[in-house]
Amino acid sequence: xxxxxxxxxxxxxxxxxxxxxxxxxxxxxxxxxxxxxxxxxxxxxxxxxxxxxxxxxxxxxxxxxxxxxxxxxxxxxxxxxxxxxxxxxxxxxxxxxxxxxxxxxxxxxxxxxxxxxxxxxxxxxxxxxxxxxxxxxxxxxxxxxxxxxxxxxxxxxxxxxxxxxxxxxxxxxxxxxxxxxxxxxxxxxxxxxxxxxxxxxxxxxxxxxxxxxxxxxxxxxxxxxxxxxxxxxxxxxxxxxxxxxxxxxxxxxxxxxxxxxxxx
Ligand SMILES: [Fe+2]
Ligand SMILES: [Fe+2]
Numbered sequence: 001x002x003x004x005x006x007x008x009x010x011x012x013x014x015x016x017x018x019x020x021x022x023x024x025x026x027x028x029x030x031x032x033x034x035x036x037x038x039x040x041x042x043x044x045x046x047x048x049x050x051x052x053x054x055x056x057x058x059x060x061x062x063x064x065x066x067x068x069x070x071x072x073x074x075x076x077x078x079x080x081x082x083x084x085x086x087x088x089x090x091x092x093x094x095x096x097x098x099x100x101x102x103x104x105x106x107x108x109x110x111x112x113x114x115x116x117x118x119x120x121x122x123x124x125x126x127x128x129x130x131x132x133x134x135x136x137x138x139x140x141x142x143x144x145x146x147x148x149x150x151x152x153x154x155x156x157x158x159x160x161x162x163x164x165x166x167x168x169x170x171x172x173x174x175x176x177x178x179x180x181x182x183x184x185x186x187x188x189x190x191x192x193x194x195x196x197x198x199x200x201x202x203x204x205x206x207x208x209x210x211x212x213x214x215x216x217x218x219x220x221x222x223x224x225x226x227x228x229x230x231x232x233x234x235x236x237x238x239x240x241x242x243x244x245x246x247x248x249x250x251x252x253x254x255x256x257x258x259x260x261x262x263x264x
Contacts, residue, residue, distance in 0.1 A: 035091065039083045043075050044068030044249040048103060052093045054245065058238050060086060061210070065244035066196075066203040102250050107180045107258065110251050111173040118243035119165045125236060126158045132229035140226060144219070146212045153212065154233070157205040161240075164198045167191070168247075176255045188259050192252045199244045206237045 037046055043064045047054050057064040062075045072090075076083040102110050137151045172191040178184040210216065216230040 037072075039073040039076075039087065040071050042069055042071055044245065046072060046090055047245055048249060050093060051101075051242075053090050054242055056086065056089045056093055058241065059089075061215075062086075063203060063207075063241065065241045065248055066200050068245060068249050102246055103254075107251065107255055108177050110246065111176055114243065114246055114251070115169060115173065118239060118246075119169065121239060122161060122236070122243070123165065125232070126162065129229065129232045129236065130154070130158055132225055132232055136226050136229045139223070150209060150212045153205050153208045157202060157209070160198065160205075161202055164195070164202070168195060176251070176258075179255060179259050182262070185262070186259070188252075188255050192256060196248060196252065199248055202240060203244070206240060209233050210237065 035049060037049060043057065043062060047057065047064045047068070054064060057075075060081055061079055062081075064075075067075065070078070072086070073083050076086055100113075102113070105113075133151050133154045137147045141147045141151075172188065172195060175184075175186045175188055175191065178186055179188065210233075213230055213233065216234045218227045218230050222230075
């Protein structure tokens with residue numbers, strides 16, 4: 001009964017009523033109202049409910065796309081992070097008006113969105129960052145040994161993502177649109193399995209780039225090209241995580257379900 005009163009107070013005075021409700025109880029009520037999710041729910045569920053939470057995971061180095069099936073407790077244990085602390089941040093993450101809830105969009109709209117935003121951006125960014133990586137390696141490769149492996153890893157990531165996006169745009173996404181339009185009975189399980197495998201490879205390369213560059217930390221004497229390269233790699237990691245999350249955790253499972261149900 002007491003908590004009902006507290007929660008009612010929270011609804012009536014969302015900014016809090018100093019002196020009337022203790023901070024702990026207030027926080028407890030806020031958590032109960034904000035979500036039904038807990039530490040044993042998956043990381044992808046946390047992001048799926050509110051995409052703005054992806055920033056909290058990015059900030060803490062938690063993979064919510066390829067590693068999205070892990071529970072919040074498991075993901076925190078892997079990074080040695082206190083789950084209670086991260087839950088507070090997750091619940092405080094604001095609603096970003098620019099972030100649409102793609103779990104209720106049509107599959108066609110989501111596929112179109114992925115192509116016109118994430119794919120289009122990455123296709124422009126990959127050659128630009130390749131130029132930064134190669135220039136940095138040429139000038140500083142002798143002094144910073146890690147740049148050799150960073151260049152190899154980046155080149156592999158870029159060429160595989162290029163081919164990966166081509167396959168999605170020319171094989172998988174057209175099939176998904178046909179399924180939604182109920183115009184063809186086509187298989188998506190096999191191409192989805194391949195795409196998910198390629199996401200894992202891309203995720204491993206991004207993790208490697210982060211490790212090699214010590215979390216994208218620029219050496220004190222790094223030139224502007226060196227710094228621009230590290231910033232660009234960080235941006236590619238952030239965008240690729242959001243991109244893969246939309247595919248692995250929203251588009252692909254919904255497409256598989258729709259194909260099994262004989263269309264949407
Ligand atoms: Fe994609
Ligand atoms: Fe993909």
